Amino acid sequence: MSVKSRRSLLLVSGALLAVAAVAVPVVVNTASADPASANQPRIVGGNKASLDDHPYAVYLADTGGNQYCGAVIVSSTAVATAAHCAKAVAKQDVRVVAGREDKRTNDGQVLSVSKIWISKGYNDPTQGNDIAVLTVRGQLDYRPAKLPDSGDPSVYREGTQATVLGWGRVADGGDRSDYLRSAQVPVIGDKDCNSDYDVYDPKTMVCAGYADGGVDACQGDSGGPLVVGDTLIGLVSFGDGCGKAGKPGVYTRVSAYVDDIQQQANPRLLG
Known part of the structure; x- marks a missing residue:
């Protein structure tokens, strides 16, 4: 069995960088999809989603605009993500992209990161503690996700x-x-x-x-x-x-x- 944090390769600052990343395999209903989305690859399991329903969903990109990981807004100044994502790109090169449902547009916000916290117990995703919190420069204009009640x-x-x-x-x-x-x-x-x-x-x-x-x-x-x-x-x-x-x-x-x-x-x- 090969267990790994699902990685991809990005060309960043002229160097080939291994970046941990995972995506959601989904299906587009072509009967109701718009012409642009109808040409998207399809896999059974989901649908195009809306930031109106999930405004806290954001993604991480490098300075070239290449999306390499997902993240989630947890306050007006911070997002949570996987620790292996936080370690994949240097802090000064990380950008948090919020409010951009379609990556081909210029919608929403692009914020740099001032601080990265990574769980002290993190070494490898398969060993647990795969979590980080990124503090952004400025304010995120979108509603954060709720955190679970540890007693429930x-x-x-x-x-x-x-x-x-x-x-x-x-x-x-x-x-x-x-x-x-x-x-x-x-x-x-x-x-x-x-x-x-x-x-x-x-x-x-x-x-x-x-x-x-x-x-x-x-x-x-x-x-x-x-x-x-x-x-x-x-x-x-x-x-x-x-x-x-x-x-x-x-x-x-x-x-x-x-x-x-x-x-x-x-x-x-x-x-």
């Missing part, structure tokens, strides 16, 4: 339907989406996930997907949000391929890091 495990109950969001590849090794897309995936119980991945840690990870595969995150959207309603329960972390049967997506369990996120996202409120 209901959002992690097996079978709970969650939504994963991203702009990445629509198939393993395939083209990246120009649009924000979403896919519905059920939360998988810890016992089942541990049987799928022997590196699974129920304290810091959560799995979501279908036993038969077909719906998953993929290259281009690591760090992107997994939400139940508007509550952030996970960040895309790693997996074995994209949409393989018996190989669900593995996400950072956000409830384990609520205090850390709040401290980084709202430092003044917490002293």
